[in-house]
Structure formats: structure tokens, C-alpha cells
Amino acid sequence: MDNKVIIFDTTLRDGEQALNASLSVHEKLQIAQAIERLGVDIMEVGFPVSSPGDFESVQQIARTVKNSRVCALARAVEADIQACADALKPAEAFRIHTFISTSDVHVQQKLRKEFSDIEAMAVHAVKFARRFTDDVEFSCEDAGRTPIDNLCRMVEQAIKAGATTVNIPDTVGYTVPTEFGGIISQLFNRVPNIDQAVISVHCHNDLGLAVANSIAAVQVGVRQIECTVNGIGERAGNCSLEEVAMILKTRENLLGLHTGIQHQEIARTSKLVSHLCNMPVQLNKAIVGGNAFSHSSGIHQDGMLKASNTYEIMTPESVGISKTKLNLTSRSGRHVIKHRMASLGYQDSDYDLEQLYADFLALADKKGQVFDDDLEALLFNIQQQDMQDFYHIDYLTVQSGSGEFATASIKLASGDKQQIESATGNGPVDALYRAIKQAVDIEFEVSDYKISNKGAGEDGLGQADIVVTWQGRNFHGFGLATDVIEASGQALIHTLNSIHRAETISALKKEAGAKQSPSSSTNKPQGV
């Protein structure tokens, strides 16, 4: 048996069904091109009968994509299949995928038919689809809950009618791996013509088992996995493409299978899909989550510094992520601090590791994650108070109305000095930022400003993200509050505190440099 597993991507069909905002034709095309670059064998890109917009996007993708076969979905209904054929026509070769439910609950309650009617509809649909292409896939919807005798009958009939791929979906993510693998094994053992079609699986993640079930299926002979980028799809989603691709690559030694996926494209495809679909990826998601290649505790970081395979079973570069992250937190140890200081250009003799580590722990307990600037600030013995909150808004009020200038008044603390300022502006944020500018000693420009919603409902939080340019360097800051004006103020103050810290560090570096004699220059911090 061939040991290549065909990857069938359904991000733009099953994945798209689960979005809370629709994608434009242009956005779908961008995703299709990224998925093509990823090296999938087949991409299912829509359900053309469902709307003129979906028809058009399937057509555009069929016109554009060349290196993956394009496919569209149809009920076991002539009009749906005809729509697939019409939309896919621009492609040189295409697949039509038709389906009907086979489980008792779906046949009786949803379709309200007899199983024999369903068999007849399936056979007719497959034969009708074969008029347009010799690549026809048939799916037994809810196969995971279908009585095995009925499932065997349906698979045999579909192959006899001309299906070249037969897909066994666990539509509601009900089965567990041994059970699902057992269903597939029974099909291989009992359906006489099974070797005349590729057998595929399409698993949903309702119990978090979509990937495990798909792997159980390939272990007993399945050679096509249907999946989506980031695992998006109906309800809890579909089998995640990046997870199966990396399981098959990383455990090729055990499974003896491979795919045609270009693994280095995984991270950027995941980011594009997440961004265009407005579906954030959870931090701890395997392969593409923000923490998938970051290490936070001292024992792990020490291991990673000695040999990365102590805690990484694949490299971040292999999935297109530039490098492993070693987060500095209060769970970090001395080895990683030493390593980070060396990468910032410091030699061991430039600092007292025990003192720095003690200060670092005190700061990490307060702050969570400690960044490189913080470490340098500790090195130069800056008071933690200075590092965290030199500037602070004690009070702010803003007045605005349509057709008038807005006015803002603030009371701002700068270290132990306090100042009251007022300013007018084109809007409330402009007025507030002008008042803050009058109160601080820093010449800066706000070069980017964005407000986004965090959480649902009227009392959800607003997040302000700004970029401030100071002496040619960009500083990012954010603020989070139920009031967007307050969030905007916090964002600017956050940024000004970072600038203040950078200013203080550079003054201290200059001072330290001036005190060094030429003969002690080897002790100078380098590369900072």
C-alpha cells in the first residue's frame, strides 16, 4: 500500500461554515493561494449552490489555483452537483464531492426517509457527478454513528457507482480512536470492492479527538485526511491540518507515512487564516500556538540551552517559526539569565549574577514576564519604581460634543512631581494627547493608533494600541479599560514610561562608559 497520505484541506468549506463574519472573494482567494503554497493535494473551497457569492469564489479559485486539485461540495441533489460542475469548470481538472447522511438519527429525523431511499440517492448522485469529472468523492455523513452493516453497504454501492474516493466522516466527533480505527478496519475487511477507491476520513473535534481519530484511521489503511488550517470548522472544529502534518513527519519512524505538505509554510498560513477569519489561535495550540516553541521554567530552559532536543521534538524553523523563545519569568533560573546577558553583549565579569538574579526574581514576581530592557535596567541599578511607573495619570477629564472642539484636563505625576494641564483638540483623544504632551519632557510623535474591542457587549473592554516615535525609535504601548478614552491615555503613558526607561538606561550607559579607563575596556558591555 502507498505510504503517502493525501491531504484534503477544507478550510474554505467546512472551516468557512463556522465563521461569524463572511470572507470576501479576494480574501478566499488569498487563503486558497496560501493553502496551495502549503502543498495540499486537494482543497475543498465551497458549496456553490448555496449562494452567488460562494459560486463566484469557487469559480475564481478554480481559475487561479494550479498546483492543488480544487473541489466543491454538493448534497446528493442534481442541482447542487450541476452548480459544482459549473463553478469548477475553469479548472483543468476538478473533484466533485457529494454526500448524504447514513446514520439512523440523520436518515430518520433529518432526511425523514428510508435507508433504501438514501442508497438510491447516493448512487444517482455519484453517477450524475461522474458525467462532469472522473474524480468524484462520496461521503457517508455521520458515518461514526452509522450501523456498520449499513455503512458497508453504502460504501460498496458508492464505489460501484463510480466514486473514486469514499470519505468516512465522524461528523459529530463522537467516536474514540480505537473505535474509529475499528470501524475503518471493518470496512477494509468487509467491503469487497474497497481497494477500488481511496478511503478518506473527516473527523470533527467535539470531544477533542479529531486528530487522534484521523491518526488511528491512517494506521489501519486510510490514505486521505480531511482537515483545516488551525482546525477551524463547525462547532469545535475539524481535524487540524498542521497537527496531522507534523505528527506524520515527526513520527514517520513509527507510522511510516508521509504527506506532500511544505512544513515551513505552516506558520505563515496559520497566521493568514487566523487574521482573515478573525479566529485567534489559542496560545497553547500545538504547532502554531504562540507558546508552542517557548520555554518558561528554569529546568527546561537550562535543558534547552544544553541541547534543544531535550524539550523540543521538532524545531520551530521546521514549521516556519524563526526561533525558540525562552521567556524570562520567576520560574527561570540562572543559566538562562546568563545566556540572555551574553546575547545582549555582556560578559560574566560585567555583573554579579547572584545580585542580578535576586533583583530579576523580585521584578518577575511583580511583573510576570521580564524583557531585555528590564534586565539591563536592573543591571544599572535603576529603582524598580522608576522602571515601572515614572509617569502616572492621577486624574483625567474630557469634554466633547458634535461640532465642537474637545477639551481635556489631566493631573499627571512624573516621578515625585505633579502637573495639571489642559488642551483642546479635534477629538477627545487628540485633546488628551496634547495635554499629556504639554506635561512631559519628551519630544514624541504618535505614529499609529488603533482601538479594538475585547470581550462582548456594551460593557466590554476597549484596547488602545499605539506606536510612538521618539528619536527615530518606535515604542509600542497599550491600554485596556471600559472607557476607550481612559484606555487611550493608559496606552500613551505606558509608552512614555518605556521611553523614559530607555532614556535613563542610555544616560547610565554613557556615564558607565565615561568611568571606564581604556585598559579596562574588555569589561564594557558590548553590542547594546
Ligand SMILES: CC(=O)SCCNC(=O)CCNC(=O)[C@H](O)C(C)(C)COP(=O)(O)OP(=O)(O)OC[C@H]1O[C@@H](n2cnc3c(N)ncnc32)[C@H](O)[C@@H]1OP(=O)(O)O
Ligand atoms: C456536515 C456538513 O457540513 S454538510 C454541509 C453543510 N453546509 C451547508 O449547509 C452550507 C450550504 N447550505 C446552504 O446554503 C443551504 O442549506 C442549501 C442551499 C444547501 C439548502 O437550502 P434550503 O433549500 O433552504 O434547505 P435547508 O438548508 O433549510 O434544509 C436542507 C434540506 O436539504 C436536505 N438535505 C440535507 N442534506 C442532504 C443531502 N446530503 N442530500 C440531499 N438532501 C439533503 C434536508 O433534508 C432538507 O430538505 P427538506 O427541505 O426537504 O427538509
Ligand SMILES: CC(C)C(=O)C(=O)O
Ligand atoms: C460533508 C461532510 C464531509 C462533512 O462535512 C461532515 O460530515 O462533517
Ligand SMILES: [Mg+2]
Ligand atoms: Mg464536516
